[in-house]
Amino acid sequence: MVQENVRLGLWTDHTTNRQQILATDFAANVMKTLVAVALALSAKYITQILRHWGLRYLRWKDRQSSSQRIGRQRPRTSLERGSRAPNIDEAAPDLTPSHLNCENNRQTNPLVVSEMSKGGLRKLFHKMFTGRSSISQLAVLVIPLSGAWVGLIIGGHYSATVATNRTALLKSEKCGIWMFDDENAGQNAASWADLNDRQKEARAADYARRCYGDSQPGEPTQCDFFYTRNITYSEPFYSYKCPFPSNDVSAPATQSVTFDTGLVHASVLGINSDKTHKFRRKTTCSSLRLDGPFMTKIVQHGSTTYFYHFGHVMGNRHEPLSNVTYSTTGDPFTWEFPGYKLATYTTSLFPELDYWHPIAEIAPPENSTLAVIFVNSLRVTYPRPSFDQFQATYLFQRPFES
Incomplete structure (x- = not known):
């Protein structure tokens, strides 16, 4: 996309309801570099996070040890102490669990302050590993280091993929x-x-x-x-009912196929607005009759010319040139050229501007358009079955044949 045709800077993408910054490739690389540098500078904070994690582990370990000492400790009898029996109202303050926990916290908090002030991560891990088994030491060491390493990898990945959205806002006023x-x-x-x-x-x-x-x-x-590469539709719907105003237009014993998108938000077309409409695209394909009043033939000098009457073509002055829509001479299948010859006639929502006006039997309803496609198969055969939904791939009919 040309830079002059898009709006650079901050803009709102109403499709995702978020703000984006559209920048040139140079500016985008600068922003990604700044993110990468910020990630690199944050490495020292990872060390502090590990240190806090170790200190919290030491506090938890000290509490567990204090609880175990309280469970194993019991009061001595008067005979064991060699003194008189204590009065029932006399309580030993050193045997109260809450008192022991408070004393333990008073001992741990200075440890936390001391280790944080020293910054000795190695001594901290040494205290953590004291009295632990090999498996516990390995787990205590590997888990935080692995988490920090994975965090660096994820952060580096996202810093390298910051600009992943190629959506831009068009600033041209000549669209339409x-x-x-x-x-x-x-x-x-x-x-x-x-x-x-x-x-x-x-x-x-x-x-x-x-x-x-x-x-x-x-x-x-x-x-x-395109803003959206594909717009999905429902499963094809087949019907023997003629889709045209006249029931005698469709080829006998053939089915029409309909593709329907349902209601689709207009944002899929690239319309960026907080208030957008929904649209629906419904297309029906059907084969036309190749006999009766819709086609005539003339034989001259041994050649047969077929004329198809499905509407007249307009001239430059919007006057009908002929009541013949399309004509072909001879049998195209005998031509020594493998391929297709296509002729398409379409209408629009403005009939007064159309170059082709269809007959009343196939006139489209309001807010609809019509396309008639003539397909001549020039010596084309299918070596295997075709699963294309288009009727020309499986329906072969010569003119005036039932």
């Missing part, structure tokens, strides 16, 4: 749908517009082949033109 002004532009401008449309179609075809092909998926960095 642009249409060629065929009424005021001249022939030269029309030629350039036609060339531009062909180039866009070629780029779109190359993008689809590179990024959506099953055999060779494209690189992620080369296939991120």
